[in-house]
Amino acid sequence: MSTVADSTGFGFDPYDPELTEPAVWDRYRAARNLGGTVRALDRDGFWLVTRYDEVRTALRDPATFSSASGHRIPTDGSRRAIPIDFDPPLHTAYRALMAEALSPARVRALRPFLAEVVTRLVDDFAAAGGGDFVSAVALPLPLQVLTELVGFSGETVAQFRALTEELWSRYVDVDPAESHRRLWELMRAELADHRARPRDDFVGSLLHAEIEGRPIREDEQVGILATFAVAGHETTMNAAATLAWLLMEHPEAQAALRADPTRARAFVEEMLRLRSPAQNFARRATCPAQVGGTAVAEGDAVLLSLAAANRDPERFPDPDRFDPDRDARGHLAFGWGIHQCIGAPLARTEFVLLLEELAARPPLRAAGPPAWSSLQGGNHLGLTHLPLRFEEET
């Protein structure tokens, strides 16, 4: 029953502008109801995998489901990102190098800085009488964190959003090469600046790093910094805005959080489960494999939908309901296994701090209609505009 092999296939073009809130969730549900693993004929063809057990099983098996052809559809292996588009052993070496900047010990040390950034952004937002939460809080938060965490200059991070949006828009057309080139140029300029004026930060440490016992190459340094630049803000921005949107949409949950801010952690996990900001990651089968009851041939692309898996009713009862009191442990929003999000400890800390800060203020209310993106890069779902304001204190 699991295979849908009719001639039309299942329509799912990850770059389709129609795949947005709320239609995208209907599409995932339709695929789950057709057996979970369905054949999409879009973009050279791939298997869309939507059930929790099957997505997690594939994530845990990097030998069968390789990342080396890239994490986007089509899996053509072009312009591979570090470390996500590599298999072990090189992946392990890249990841270890990047993990130094994101370890729990480093995150703990950063905590006072993170709290200060969050408080200042929310202070400014409140002082302005509210506004667009995305541009005022959700975007500047990760950008400011990247200056401290990696050592990027303020001028450099100010360009990340525009360059990233250009990157996503190019995926819809044909060739993202030009926008990649501009991003890489910016990263090269940061490396050159750090060579000229040595500093004790992550970019500085990257200049003399080793990979598998040899000096790191410049293209590797650029690739690692580009990952921090793009993955380091897109996901955090979308998640932070989604948290605020959930507060606005669920006044009872907002009131409960205000009464007991220790609920912030569970609230964050339920946001990640229900509205996973990074939704779909591709792999390529290195050998004939089974995904649930579906036979996947060697060389086939599979698109593992973390967002769909997180709404699998077999794993999370009443999955479409936002329930910050549920046990959301085991959700796949950060992935699972060797490619699991390296920034997860940092992101979780930022989100809890943000929620605690918002819960300490007057109630947060809508100040206009919100707007959602389609799947950016076939993957990222988030708010592009979220007008909010704090209720005036009486």
Place this chain on the structure above:
Amino acid sequence: MTDVEIDETACCGYGNCLVAAPEVFDLHTDTGIAFLRPGRLREADRLAVREAAADCPARAITVRG
């Protein structure tokens, strides 16, 4: 006799081990770092513990025996 160790400096608090072997692992509520629940490891948990070690993105779990 299976022996399990958690490298607390490596643990990133993903909690995958809790999902694989909830009888064996837990996370500190304050630090988010994993620890071994008190009590002897039961034979029935051996497979789950190996899964937990394999699932750990931080490679913080060592299983011997």
